[in-house]
Amino acid sequence: QVQLVESGGGLVQAGGSLTLSCAASGRTFRSYAMGWFRQAPGKDREFVASISGSGGITDYADSVKERFTISRDNAKNTVALQMNSLKPEDTAVYYCGYTGRWRPTRASDYSYWGQGTQVTVSS
Numbered sequence: 001q002v003q004l005v006e007s008g009g010g011l012v013q014a015g016g017s018l019t020l021s022c023a024a025s026g027r028t029f030r031s032y033a034m035g036w037f038r039q040a041p042g043k044d045r046e047f048v049a050s051i052s053g054s055g056g057i058t059d060y061a062d063s064v065k066e067r068f069t070i071s072r073d074n075a076k077n078t079v080a081l082q083m084n085s086l087k088p089e090d091t092a093v094y095y096c097g098y099t100g101r102w103r104p105t106r107a108s109d110y111s112y113w114g115q116g117t118q119v120t121v122s123s
Contacts, residue, residue: 001026001027002024002025002026002027002098002111002112003024003025003026003112004022004023004024004096004097004098004112004113004114004115005022005023005114005115006020006021006022006094006095006096006114006115006116006117007020007021007022007023007117008020008021008117009093009094009117009118009119010118010119010120011120011121011122012086012119012120012121012122013121013122014086014087014088014121014122014123015085015086016086016121017082017083017084017085017086018083018086018119019080019081019082019083020036020080020081020083020094020096020117020119021078021079021080021081022034022036022078022079022080022081022096022114023076023077023078024077024078024079024098025077027098029053029074029077030053030054030074031053031100032053032098032099032100033050033051033052033053033098033099033100033101033102033103033104034050034051034070034072034079034096034097034098034099035047035048035049035050035051035070035096035097035099035104035105035109035110036048036049036050036070036079036081036094036095036096036097037094037095037096037097037107037110038090038092038093038094038095038119039092039093039095039116040091040092040093043092044107045095045107046061047061047105047106047107048060048061048064048068048081048094049061049064049068049069049070049081050070050103050104050105051070051071051072051079052102052103053074055071055072055074057103058070059103059105063089064083064090067083067084067085067086068081068082068083068084069081069082069084070082079096081094081096083119086119086121087121088121088122088123089121090119090121091119091120091121092118092119093116093117093118093119094116094117094118094119095113095114095115095116096113096114097109097110097111097112097113097114098110098111098112098113099111099112
């Protein structure tokens with residue numbers, strides 16, 4: 001069993017920045033990929049970014065490239081999402097996920113999810 005707890009969400013003005021964090025417990029963290037997804041009201045959960053167990057491979061959705069950065073600290077069992085130049089369309093609940101899959105970009109690739117953290121970007 002894996003427990004994931006996200007934090008760091010909030011309200012920010014367009015152009016601002018936020019850093020989300022996800023703390024994991026329950027299994028060998030460094031062996032598994034982690035990812036961030038988001039879900040806006042009435043929409044499907046969509047891929048934002050993922051990172052391999054070692055941290056050496058990252059993938060991003062086109063909509064967040066050059067603005068968001070995913071990173072992980074295997075000593076602390078945490079993964080972070082640094083979000084810069086935020087836009088109103090980034091408003092959503094952000095979820096972190098945990099998976100044994102290689103370069104996981106689909107929600108169905110993930111075995112465990114956190115409870116989510118709300119990010120609201122005002123115009």
